[in-house]
Amino acid sequence: VSAPHVLTLAYHLLSESWPPPLGISESTLRSHLGLLQQRGYVGLTFGEAERRRRLGELPDRTVVITFDDGYASTLRAREILADYGYRGTVFVATDFVDSGEPFSWPGLELPSGSPSLSQLASLTWPECRALLESGWEIGSHTTEHGRLTDLEDEILRDHLERSRARIVEELGSCDTVAYPYGQADRRVAKAAAEAGYVAGCTCSARHDVDEPLRRPRINLSGSDTGVRLRVQLSPLTERVRRTELIRLAWILRRGRSWTPRDE
Numbered sequence: 375v376s377a378p379h380v381l382t383l384a385y386h387l388l389s390e391s392w393p394p395p396l397g398i399s400e401s402t403l404r405s406h407l408g409l410l411q412q413r414g415y416v417g418l419t420f421g422e423a424e425r426r427r428r429l430g431e432l433p434d435r436t437v438v439i440t441f442d443d444g445y446a447s448t449l450r451a452r453e454i455l456a457d458y459g460y461r462g463t464v465f466v467a468t469d470f471v472d473s474g475e476p477f478s479w480p481g482l483e484l485p486s487g488s489p490s491l492s493q494l495a496s497l498t499w500p501e502c503r504a505l506l507e508s509g510w511e512i513g514s515h516t517t518e519h520g521r522l523t524d525l526e527d528e529i530l531r532d533h534l535e536r537s538r539a540r541i542v543e544e545l546g547s548c549d550t551v552a553y554p555y556g557q558a559d560r561r562v563a564k565a566a567a568e569a570g571y572v573a574g575c576t577c578s579a580r581h582d583v584d585e586p587l588r589r590p591r592i593n594l595s596g597s598d599t600g601v602r603l604r605v606q607l608s609p610l611t612e613r614v615r616r617t618e619l620i621r622l623a624w625i626l627r628r629g630r631s632w633t634p635r636d637e
C-alpha cells in the first residue's frame with residue numbers, strides 16, 4: 375500500500391520589495407493558491423495532516439502551506455490564504471517573538487537596494503494567538519534559528535525543548551517543528567521526538583523512509599533546481615499522482631519567475 379502524498383509547501387517572507395529566495399510577492403502567492411484551489415487541493419495545517427494521515431483519513435489531494443521564521447507579514451498572508459479557503463502553519467523562532475528584535479542569523483542576507491529592515495520583524499505573541507484563533511497552526515522553528523545538525527546534544531535539546539515550552543505556555547500546545555535551514559539528520563529528528571514534537575519538516579529532497587519527524591517540503595522561496603524537485607516528489611506515489619504533482623510543482627515554480635518584481 376502506498377502512502378498518501380501530501381503536497382507541503384514552504385514560504386518565508388511575504389513582501390513586494392524583498393527578492394527571492396526569501397521574499398514572495400502577493401501576486402505570486404495568489405497565483406500559487408489559485409492553481410491549488412482550481413486543482414481541488416484541500417488545505418490542512420501540518421499537524422492536522424499528520425493526524426489524519428495516522429487515521430487514514432487524508433483527503434485525496436492535500437496541500438499543507440507553511441511559512442518559516444514567523445515574519446510579521448504572515449498576518450497578511452493569512453488574509454490572502456483565506457481568500458482561497460486555505461489556512462496555514464507558521465513556524466516561529468521563539469527567542470525573537472520574546473525579544474521583539476528583528477530576525478538575524480547567518481545566511482539571512484540583506485539584498486541590494488536594502489528594502490526596509492522592518493520587514494524582518496517577528497510576529498508577536500498576541501499576533502500568534504490571532505493566527506491560532508483563525509485556524510492556523512503555530513509550530514516551532516526553535517529558539518534562535520541555530521543550525522541544529524551542528525549543535526551539541528545538550529544545546530540541541532535545549533533549543534528544541536525551550537522553544538516548544540514557550541509556545542505551549544503562550545498558546546496551549548505545540549506539536550510540530552520546522553528545522554532551521556530545513557536540515558535534520560537522524561540525531562536531530564530523534565531529539566525532536568524526545569522534546570515532545572509529533573511531526574517535523576525539512577526542506578530536503580525525498581526521505582527514504584516514512585518518518586513523521588522528517589517530512590519533506592517543497593521550498594518555493596528557495597533555489598532548488600527542477601531536477602531536485604522531481605526527486606523530492608517521487609517516493610511512494612502512484613504514477614498518475616506523481617505526474618500531476620510534478621507538473622503542478624513546475625507550474626508553481628515557473629510562476630514566480632514570470633512575475634515582475636516591484637523595485
Ligand SMILES: [Zn+2]
Nearest residue numbers: 442443554555
Ligand atoms: Zn528559517
